[in-house]
Amino acid sequence: MSNIIERTDVVIVGAGFTGLSAALDFQRAGIDCLVLEARARVGGRVEAKPNGLGELIDSGGQFLCQDMPELMALAKARGKTFVATHVEGDFITHPPMSVEQAERTYVTAMAIRERMNAIEPDDPSIAGLTVATWLEHQKDTPDAKAAFRSMIEGLWCLALDKVPLWYLIDNDRRITNEVPELQYSLRETMQSLAEDIAGDLGQGLRLNAPVTRIEHGPQGVRAVTAGGVVEARAALVALPPATAAKLEFTPALPENVAKALGVWESGAVLKILVRYARPFWRERDWSGMVMWRDLPGLFACDTGKDAEHAALTVFVGGPLALRWHELGAAQLRAQVAARLVDALGPDAAGIVDFSVRDWTHDRWSGGAYSDLIVDVTARDAERTILAGVPPVYFAASEVSPSFPGYVEGAIVAGRIAAGKVQSAIATSASGS
Ligand SMILES: Cc1cc2nc3c(=O)[nH]c(=O)nc-3n(C[C@H](O)[C@H](O)[C@H](O)COP(=O)(O)OP(=O)(O)OC[C@H]3O[C@@H](n4cnc5c(N)ncnc54)[C@H](O)[C@@H]3O)c2cc1C
Structure with missing residues (x-):
């Protein structure tokens, strides 16, 4: 191992939107920082790659x-x-269901979601319940429950019997959009935004630099990579909790913090872009949005950027993603094509390009949109993580007060953490 030692004010671990937005705020405040990123690119769970036609697509x-x-x-x-x-x-x-029936089922599934969110997360009567147990006791029709389950497993990408009810309520209440979250995408890709920020950071960002250990004490921190050591006054660990839990800390983290990082599990998701020669579904006045009632967690929508680029994006989330993760490439393609033909007719077989990004068990970001708490007793986990072990701080989209599990949440979490670290540094400077 090389023994190069560098110095900065704040070392940030991870160049996802949390780490990047924190770094941008430090830069604006004139605080020296260095972002260490494990991969050869920035963006984390936001990623762009060319499909088989050479078109750059958002694969995260x-x-x-x-x-x-x-x-x-x-x-x-x-x-x-x-x-x-x-x-x-x-x-x-x-x-298939009639359009009216489908709408009714959707409305009832949303009503279950609203009923769930009306429960106070601290209500003692739900302590220890998972979402699955709670759902079993609801009096809704099997169709409505199946649609609710599909919606939740598709959005949160974990089996409902793993997720504490209080956690899902607390998390869902922070997702406050009134217009559909799929409203826009960016022609230049979401990833291009991460690249823009990386450009602003210049020498303040290092790629291919996975941090393996963080040494910490009252005088500051040392972030260790294969290439050397970065010494800083503070560290911001901008990783999803289940990924942060894999880092080595010296001395070991206090038991409550280690436990708070250990109660999260990454879900599983496959994101597939299916290109067609023409948007045949639009010709039939179909939106291209499809929900498979017999396969919870499977969902498709129209992501064609214009008439020349007809495309459906298929999301496979939760237990179904774990099963389909085991299929080989040819079998997965055959499986998805068959499901599209079932729902949209024979035109759906005319696939021009099929591009898969399997995030399941992703080494650096976990396997889905976000990690979820899977311990019904871990009511304090987020608060404990946010308190950190100064001068080591933690942030990620998961622990954002708004839009946890989204890019918006990552930006908010990064900015809040930057403010916190900045004032801690200012206080310690004025005290020393
Ligand atoms: C398929 C998919 C689709 C999604 N769709 C949407 C969407 O449409 N809209 C939306 O708002 N959100 C979406 N999300 C969620 C959104 O992408 C994430 O919530 C957000 O990007 C998380 O940002 P983050 O910075 O908190 O974490 P991450 O993006 O996971 O960043 C963590 C970074 O840390 C790096 N890292 C890990 N370990 C180390 C280490 N030891 N040393 C150094 N670096 C390390 C990782 O490589 C990564 O770059 C999607 C996610 C996925 C996977």
Whole structure:
């Protein structure tokens, strides 16, 4: 191991939107910082890669909506082109239902979600309950419960019997958009925003630099990578909790903090872009949105950026993603194509390009949109993580007060953490 030692004010671990937005705030405040990123690129769970046609596509986080103020402001400030998602037309369910029936089922599933969110997370009568146990005791029809389960497993990407009810309520209450979250994507890709910030950071960012250990004490921190050591006054660990739990700390983290990081589990998601020669579903007045009632966690929507780029994005979330993760590439493609043909007819077989990003068990970010708490007793986990072990601080989209599990949440979490670290540094400077 090399023994190069560098010095900075704040070392940030992770160049996802949490780490990048914190770094930008430090830079604006004139605080020296260095971001260490494990991968060869920035963006974390936001990623762009070329499909088989050479078109750059968002293979991770992609959508934003007007109710996400930080992300909207950033995209506007960076001059991005907003592409409105095509939503006009009928929503298809499979096995088929009439449009009226499908709408009724959706409304009832949303009513279950609202009923759930009306419960106080601290209500003692729900202590120890998972979402699955609670749902079993609801008096809704099996169809409505199946639609609710599909919606939740699709959005949170974990089996409902793993997720504490109080946690889902607490988390869902922070997702406050009134317009659909799929409202826009960016023509230049969401990833281009991360690249823009990386450009501003210049030498303040290092790629291919996974941090393996953080040594910490009252005098400051040392972040250890294979290439050397970065000494700093504070460290901001901008990693999803289950990934942060894998870091080595010297001395070991206090038991309550280690436990708070250990109660999270990454979900599983596959994101698939299916390109067609023409948007045949639009010709039938279908929106391209499809929900499979027999396969919870499977969902498709129209993500064509214009008439020449007809595309459906298929999301496979939760237990279904874990099962399909085991399929080989050819089998997965056959499986998805067959499901699309079931729902949208034989035209759906005319696939021009099929591009899969399997996030399941991703080494650096966990396997889905976000990690979730899976311990019904861990009511204090987020608070404990946010308190950190100064001068080591933690932040990630997961622990954001708004839009946890979204890019917006990552920006908010990064900015709050930057403010906290900045004032801690100022206090220690004035005290020394
Ligand atoms: C398929 C998919 C689709 C999504 N769709 C949307 C969407 O449409 N809209 C939306 O708002 N959100 C979406 N999300 C969620 C959103 O992308 C995330 O919530 C957000 O990007 C998380 O940002 P973060 O910085 O907190 O974490 P991350 O992006 O996970 O960043 C953590 C960073 O730390 C790095 N790292 C890990 N370990 C180390 C280490 N030891 N040393 C150094 N670096 C390390 C990782 O490589 C990564 O770059 C999606 C996510 C996925 C996976």
